[in-house]
Amino acid sequence: MFTGIITDIGTIRSREDRGDARLVIGTAYDVGTVDLGASIACSGACLTVVDKGADGDGHWFAIDASGETIARTAPGMWEAGRRLNLERALKIGDELGGHIVTGHVDDIGRIVSVEPVGDSVTVTVAAPASLAPHIAPKGSITVDGVSLTVNEVTDLPDGEAHFTLNIIPHTQEMTTLDEAAAGRPVNLEIDILARYLARMQARRA
Numbered sequence: 400m401f402t403g404i405i406t407d408i409g410t411i412r413s414r415e416d417r418g419d420a421r422l423v424i425g426t427a428y429d430v431g432t433v434d435l436g437a438s439i440a441c442s443g444a445c446l447t448v449v450d451k452g453a454d455g456d457g458h459w460f461a462i463d464a465s466g467e468t469i470a471r472t473a474p475g476m477w478e479a480g481r482r483l484n485l486e487r488a489l490k491i492g493d494e495l496g497g498h499i500v501t502g503h504v505d506d507i508g509r510i511v512s513v514e515p516v517g518d519s520v521t522v523t524v525a526a527p528a529s530l531a532p533h534i535a536p537k538g539s540i541t542v543d544g545v546s547l548t549v550n551e552v553t554d555l556p557d558g559e560a561h562f563t564l565n566i567i568p569h570t571q572e573m574t575t576l577d578e579a580a581a582g583r584p585v586n587l588e589i590d591i592l593a594r595y596l597a598r599m600q601a602r603r604a
Contacts, residue, residue: 400488400489400499400500400501400502401440401445401486401488401489401500401501401502401544402486402489402493402495402496402497402498402499402500402546403486403497403498403500403539403541403544403545403546403547404486404496404497404546405484405485405486405544405545405573405574406428406485406486406487407426407427407428407485407486408482408483408484408485408573408574408575409424409425409426409441409482409483409485410424410425410480410481410482410483411423411424411425411477411478411479411480411481411483412424412425412456412459412479413479414477414478414479419463419464419465419466420463420464420465420469420477421449421461421462421463422461422462422463422464422477423450423459423460423461424441424459424460424461424462424483424485425456425457425458425459426457426458426459426460426485427457427458428458428460428485428487429458430451430452430453430458430459430460433448433451433460433487434448435448435449435450435451436448436449437487437488438487438488438502439460439462439485439486439487439488440484440485440486440487440488440500440502440544441462441483441484441485441544442472442473442476442483442484442543442544442575442586443472443484443500443502443504443541443542443543443544443545443586443587443588444464444468444472444502444503444504444544444586445501445502445503446462446463446464446468447462447463448460448461448462449461449462449463464477471504471507472504472507472586473507473543473584473585473586474507474584475584476584476586482575482578483575484543484544484545484574484575485544486544496546497539497546498539498541498546498590499590499591500541500544500546500588500591501588501591502544502588503588504586504587504588505529505530505587505588505589505594506526506527506529506530506587507527507584507585507586507587508524508525508526508527508530508542508584508585508586508587509524509525509582509583509584509585510522510523510524510525510579510580510581510582510583510584510585511523511524511525511561511581512581513579513580513581516565518567518568519565519566519567519568520565520566520571520579521550521563521564521565521566522563522564522566522576522579523561523562523563523564524542524561524562524563524564524585524587525559525560525561526559526560526561526562526587527558527559528557528558528559528560530560530587530589531554531558531559531560532597533589533590533593533594533597534549534552534560534562534589534593535549535552535593536549536550536551536552537549537550538590538593539590540562540564540587540588540589540590541586541587541588541589542564542576542585542586542587543574543575543576543585543586544574544586545570545574545576547564547566547570548564548565549562549563549564550562550563550564550565551563566579
């Protein structure tokens with residue numbers, strides 16, 4: 400489990416395709432405190448640490464991204480040089496500053512627009528029809544691993560929904576949302592409560 404509160408921005412140092420993709424990610428985390436087999440959310444995708452170390456360029460850890468993971472996450476996010484929002488798994492007793500996040504990407508959205516509003520920016524994201532019914536004003540959503548509050552939702556005739564987010568300067572500074580731009584694909588995870596409610600409704604039908 401995670402909270403959607405980002406604690407580091409990592410950078411993919413290298414990618415080696417060998418069945419799965421072995422990714423080495425540079426991090427500010429002290430990897431001496433990270434166990435092999437630990438879970439780290441990488442821009443919203445929960446992945447397992449399979450190797451770690453430190454060298455002249457700093458600390459790093461490695462994960463294996465399967466073909467399923469790559470297919471279900473935002474295109475281009477696993478290439479060398481890409482920055483990733485990182486969050487270590489929640490521990491019992493930790494402050495729950497965001498909302499309950501599983502690290503399972505539900506679908507891929509697309510940024511429609513980015514508009515400055517004061518010191519913040521308003522980001523509009525297009526959610527696919529599969530997720531549209533589960534996004535509500537003032538509800539929570541995870542975008543590239545970041546816990547955010549939905550401002551407004553507009554349903555479109557094709558089943559998509561456009562929802563808006565207010566990104567304050569602190570969030571821009573601490574996450575990769577400072578790179579938000581129209582057309583950029585993003586990983587979306589709906590609120591876990593919405594997922595269970597949808598399942599309950601489907602069983603009643």
